[in-house]
Amino acid sequence: MIDMIKKFSFSRLSRDDKPIAIAATFILVILIAGTIYTLDRFGSAPLFSPTYLVQQLQIGSFLGIVAAGMMLVILISQIDLSVPWTLAAGAMTATAVGGEWALPAALVVGLLVGTVNGLGVAYLRIPSMIFTLGVNAVMRGLMVAQTGGFAPQTKATDLMRYIAAERTLGIPHAIFVWLAVSILLVIMLRRTSFGRSIYAIGNKEAAAYLSGVPTKRVTIIAFILCSVLASLAGVLLAGYSTKAYQGMGDAYVLPAIAAVVIGGTNILGGRGRYLGTVVGVILIVLLNSVLSIMEMPEAGRQIIYGLVIISMLLVYGRGEKATS
Amino acid sequence: MSATKQSDLGLRIRQNMGFSIAVLLFVIVYFLYHLAHPKGFSSQVLVQNSNEVFSLAMLAMAQTVPVLLGGLDLSVGAVMTLVDCLASHLLEGAGPSVGFGIIACLFAGALAGFVNGCVVVFGRIQPIIATLATGAVYMGLALFLRPIPGGKINEDINWAMTNALGDFAETVGIFEDGKAAWFQPIAGVPTALVLLIIVALVTWVPFRRSVTGRTVYAIGSAEGAAFMSGLNIAGGKLAAFTLAGLFAGIGGIFMAIQTSSGNADIPMAGAYTLSSIASVVIGGTSLLGGTGGAIGSIFGTLILKVISFNFRVFDIAPLLQPLFEGLVLLAAVSLGALSILRVKNQLELFR
Numbered sequence: 001m002i003d004m005i006k007k008f009s010f011s012r013l014s015r016d017d018k019p020i021a022i023a024a025t026f027i028l029v030i031l032i033a034g035t036i037y038t039l040d041r042f043g044s045a046p047l048f049s050p051t052y053l054v055q056q057l058q059i060g061s062f063l064g065i066v067a068a069g070m071m072l073v074i075l076i077s078q079i080d081l082s083v084p085w086t087l088a089a090g091a092m093t094a095t096a097v098g099g100e101w102a103l104p105a106a107l108v109v110g111l112l113v114g115t116v117n118g119l120g121v122a123y124l125r126i127p128s129m130i131f132t133l134g135v136n137a138v139m140r141g142l143m144v145a146q147t148g149g150f151a152p153q154t155k156a157t158d159l160m161r162y163i164a165a166e167r168t169l170g171i172p173h174a175i176f177v178w179l180a181v182s183i184l185l186v187i188m189l190r191r192t193s194f195g196r197s198i199y200a201i202g203n204k205e206a207a208a209y210l211s212g213v214p215t216k217r218v219t220i221i222a223f224i225l226c227s228v229l230a231s232l233a234g235v236l237l238a239g240y241s242t243k244a245y246q247g248m249g250d251a252y253v254l255p256a257i258a259a260v261v262i263g264g265t266n267i268l269g270g271r272g273r274y275l276g277t278v279v280g281v282i283l284i285v286l287l288n289s290v291l292s293i294m295e296m297p298e299a300g301r302q303i304i305y306g307l308v309i310i311s312m313l314l315v316y317g318r319g320e321k322a323t324s
Numbered sequence: 325m326s327a328t329k330q331s332d333l334g335l336r337i338r339q340n341m342g343f344s345i346a347v348l349l350f351v352i353v354y355f356l357y358h359l360a361h362p363k364g365f366s367s368q369v370l371v372q373n374s375n376e377v378f379s380l381a382m383l384a385m386a387q388t389v390p391v392l393l394g395g396l397d398l399s400v401g402a403v404m405t406l407v408d409c410l411a412s413h414l415l416e417g418a419g420p421s422v423g424f425g426i427i428a429c430l431f432a433g434a435l436a437g438f439v440n441g442c443v444v445v446f447g448r449i450q451p452i453i454a455t456l457a458t459g460a461v462y463m464g465l466a467l468f469l470r471p472i473p474g475g476k477i478n479e480d481i482n483w484a485m486t487n488a489l490g491d492f493a494e495t496v497g498i499f500e501d502g503k504a505a506w507f508q509p510i511a512g513v514p515t516a517l518v519l520l521i522i523v524a525l526v527t528w529v530p531f532r533r534s535v536t537g538r539t540v541y542a543i544g545s546a547e548g549a550a551f552m553s554g555l556n557i558a559g560g561k562l563a564a565f566t567l568a569g570l571f572a573g574i575g576g577i578f579m580a581i582q583t584s585s586g587n588a589d590i591p592m593a594g595a596y597t598l599s600s601i602a603s604v605v606i607g608g609t610s611l612l613g614g615t616g617g618a619i620g621s622i623f624g625t626l627i628l629k630v631i632s633f634n635f636r637v638f639d640i641a642p643l644l645q646p647l648f649e650g651l652v653l654l655a656a657v658s659l660g661a662l663s664i665l666r667v668k669n670q671l672e673l674f675r
Contacts, residue, residue, distance in 0.1 A: 079452075081598070120654075124661040125673055127611040129396065133598055134654035141647025148643060206674035250591065254398075254456060267450045299471065302464030302590075309457035310443060318448040321551075 019264025019316045020276045026312065027283050034290035047290070054171060060285040061178035062233050062240070064278060067256040068185050069229030071277045072222045074260050076201045077269025078121055078128035080223065083230045083256065085139035086113045087249030090231025091238035092143055095154040102157045103235055110231030111224055113139060118220030128223075143246070151245040156238045164239030174236050181229065186274050198222060202269030259284050262312050268319075283308075342608020342660060343620040350626045357630055360637045367488050367512030374514035375486050375582055377629045379404065381520055382575030383596055384603035384621035385528065386437075386568040391604050393564050394544045394613025395444070395451030399459030400572045401597035403436045405588055406466040407576025412475025412586025415577075422478055426577060433573015434566050436462055441565030445558045451565075459597075466588035473587035477580055485581050489513045516578070520622065523574060527567070528618045536563045544613025571618075603628055606656050627656075 035045045046052050066083060073080045086109070094106035113135060120131040156164075163173045189195035197218045200208035209215045233252070238244045257267075263280035265272025287308060291301045337344045358364035383400050390397040407429050414425030436458075443454040484495040490511030493502030502511055531537045539560035542550035551557050580586055600621075601611075607624025609616025631652055635645045667673060 120658070124658055125664050126657050126661045127605075129611055130601060130605045130657050131654070133602060134650055134657060137650030137653055138647060139650075141644070141650045144646050145643050206671055209670065209674065247591075250594075254594075257453070258456065261453050267453050297467070297471070299464045299467030299588075302460045302467060304464075306457040306460030306462075306464065309460070310447070310449070310454065313449045313453065313457075314447050319450060321448070 016264060016271060016273050016276070019262070019312075020273060020279050022315055023262055023264070023276065023279045023283050023312065026308075027279065027286055030283070030286050030290050034293060037290075037294055047293075050170075054175070056282070056285050056289055057175050057178075058172040058240075059289075060281050061172075061174040062237050063252060063255055063259065063285060064178045064281040065181055065229050065233040065236070066252045067259040067277050067281050068181055068274070069226035070253075070256040071260045071263075071265055071272065071274065072185075072198060073128070073226045074257070074265055074267060075198050075269050075272060076219055076222050077205075078219070078223075079257070080117065080132045080226045080230075081129065081253060082113060082117060082132040082136040082139060082227070083253045084247070084249035085136050085143060086110060086227050086230040087234035087237070087252060088244065088247065089113070089139050089143055090234030091244035091248060092147060092152055092234075093231075094160060094235045095152055095156055095238055095244045096146075098154060098157055100157075100159070102160060106231045106235045107228055110228035113231075114224030114227030115220065117227060118223035121223065122216040122219040147246070151243065154243070156242050156244075160235055160239030161242070162239075164236040174240065177232075177236060181232075182274065182278060189274055194218065194221065199270055202266075202271070204270075255284050258309055262309065264316065340608065340620075342616065343623070344608075346607050346620055346623040346627060350623050350630060353627065353630050353634065357634050357637060360634075367514070370512070370517070371486075371488050371514040373629070373633060374516040374520070376633075377625060378516040378520055379575040379579045379582070380596065380599055380603065380629065381622045381625040382523070382571050382578065383600040384607065384625045385524070385618040386571035386575065387597075387600040387604045388607075388609055388616065388618040388621040389540065389564040389568045389571075390451055390455075391601075391609055391611060392540050392544045392613055392616060393451070393561060394547070396601070396611070397440065397455045397565070397568050398452060398597055399436070399440060399455040399462055400568060400600055401593035401595070402459040402462035402466065403433055403569055403572035404576040404579065404596060405593045406436060406462045406469070407433045407573040408580045408583075409466045409469040409475075409586035409588050411577050411580035412477065413469060415477045415481065415580060416475070418478055418480070422481060429577050430570060430573050433576060434570040437569015437572070438562065438566040440569065441562035444565060445561045459593075463588065463590055463593060466586075470586040470588045473585055473589075475580075475586040477584045479584075482581050482584050485515050485519070485578070487515060489515055489518060491515075519578075523571075524619060524622065527570070531563075531567060532617065536560055540564045541614055544615075546614075599625075599628065602653055605660075606653070608660075628653075 031047050034047045038047060039045055066087065070080060070083065089109050090106040093109045094102040097105040117128070117132050117135055120126050121128045163177060166173055189198065197208065197213045200211070200213055201215055201218060205215055230249070234249065237248060259280035260272070260277050261267050261280070262283060263272065263276025263278070265276060287305065288301070291304060296304070358369070361369055363369050383404055386400045387397055410432055411425065411429045414428055415422055440455055440458050443449055443458060444451050447454065480495050484492045488511060490502040492515045493499045493507065499507045536559065539550065539555045539557070540563070542553070542555055543557060543560055547557065603624035604616070604621045605611060605624065606627055607616065607620030607622070609620055631649065632645065635648065640648065664673060
């Protein structure tokens with residue numbers, strides 16, 4: 001029986017689609033398990049209500065935008081650990097500049113950070129793991145020096161409030177931003193030569209270089225996009241919580257990496273679909289939310305979170321043995 | 325004979341350029357620090373510095389082993405925290421129970437590392453993402469043990485381990501309570517420093533010379549070639565992660581002894597993990613694997629820490645310190661990368 005189900009569902013899918021299908025199934029499992037709990041405990045099933053789901057998507061949109069940028073960098077087999085303070089710097093710049101220049105100023109910060117990251121990784125060929133770690137420390141230093149180590153007193157502008165927290169037809173605008181970012185990214189990855197170059201570099205950089213792919217330029221642009229998206233997420237988060245604060249990005253980098261990998265993107269780069277990243281983000285956000293509804297203490301949450309990542313990867317993220 | 329020895333030394337220095345630079349840099353900066361410190365060149369300052377360095381130095385050693393494989397261990401901070409919380413429960417009493425407690429803590433650290441190894445070897449999941457997940461699990465276990473900071477450590481151990489050798493001897497009651505004449509010249513040496521050297525000599529040096537240690541280096545250089553040479557790949561990886569867990573565990577025990585409590589602090593664990601990566605890189609170990617060593621990572625830690633010690637004595641505005649730390653890290657890795665400017669064939673850059 002189980003074999004039959006397997007035959008008709010997962011095994012027919014391509015290697016890139018299988019993780020997405022499994023992760024999506026797991027999302028349903030989370031929702032059903034949560035509903036069983038709430039029915040038993042409170043006699044109601046709020047998890048399938050549109051209000052709850054829309055609210056989760058709104059929370060997920062910040063992580064989703066960060067994860068979208070992170071995915072680009074992971075696809076070229078790099079990683080960006082400067083995301084936390086790029087996000088915070090974007091938010092702090094936006095609130096400090098204020099007015100109509102808030103959003104452009106924040107994006108320029110992202111652009112600059114991404115350029116530095118890209119130059120270090122592409123030209124100096126420093127492993128991105130350590131270079132972006134250093135850039136993160138520098139950004140943290142700049143922000144601490146700038147703000148004195150306190151949460152800045154400046155408030156989010158009306159525009160930031162509008163795009164992050166307000167709603168049209170009951171749907172928060174942050175979700176539209178995430179949707180727009182997603183559509184642009186999918187078009188870029190699937191329909192442009194830049195997108196194909198990203199996959200080529202991730203598979204074999206030397207081969208991509210010899211085939212005429214401008215590997216350095218593509219690497220730099222990927223890092224710029226990642227940082228710009230991080231600062232955009234920072235602006236949205238500041239708009240959502242009406243102000244910027246120290247360490248606001250710290251909780252985003254590891255979940256973003258986890259979301260990308262749960263979605264089936266190879267951590268070594270070169271393969272993975274964007275839809276998977278979206279599913280991964282939703283999975284992580286829902287898992288967190290359902291566990292907090294169940295009043296699971298932080299300890300239990302961490303353990304379940306780790307076990308879920310491992311077990312998902314054991315199902316479809318296994319590498320191959322090096323035998324030659 | 326002496327000529328061969330000399331060129332041998334020259335060759336070794338050239339082969340370990342990153343390590344040599346790290347040692348040189350540390351000696352210079354630390355000398356300046358003592359010159360500027362009002363109580364410079366005293367046992368007291370040395371003791372304080374050693375205590376501050378020890379846990380991170382252990383974590384840097386822990387991080388080195390998976391990095392030599394070409395992997396990365398994002399769980400070292402979590403393992404340290406887990407053992408820290410465990411130690412705050414087990415090291416409270418006196419007598420033999422403390423001894424068993426320490427053994428249990430070492431075992432817990434090694435076990436956590438072994439589990440990482442199993443996930444990587446048998447699960448065939450990339451180390452960075454496997455340890456990201458197991459790190460969350462260990463953090464959860466640590467939170468179960470210490471939902472809020474607390475606990476207590478045997479005060480004698482705390483005093484003996486975090487002071488100079490003289491105090492250690494007095495507490496333990498050896499060498500005429502540390503008053504023996506021959507003992508006086510070394511009585512001012514910090515216990516933590518001696519412990520660090522002992523751990524390095526007893527664990528790392530034999531490991532590096534063993535077949536398993538060589539296997540770890542071989543896997544990091546070229547896993548396929550190591551496999552074809554008949555090396556035990558699975559065993560090497562398991563040993564590497566287990567050793568990493570053991571080192572992280574020692575760091576955790578010391579942290580518990582030093583702070584006399586257990587604290588499951590998630591941001592702190594993350595910060596320690598990231599600092600351990602920085603230490604490894606500054607110490608001359610390549611993140612691509614295959615070259616470097618744990619002794620270099622200790623010096624990497626020393627450099628990182630000495631820089632922040634210098635902020636104190638040179639009275640740099642505290643708000644600027646994080647910025648300087650970041651710039652130093654960036655400068656260190658960028659200088660190390662300048663050798664690529666000499667590369668003539670672009671293809672050599674891709675590895």
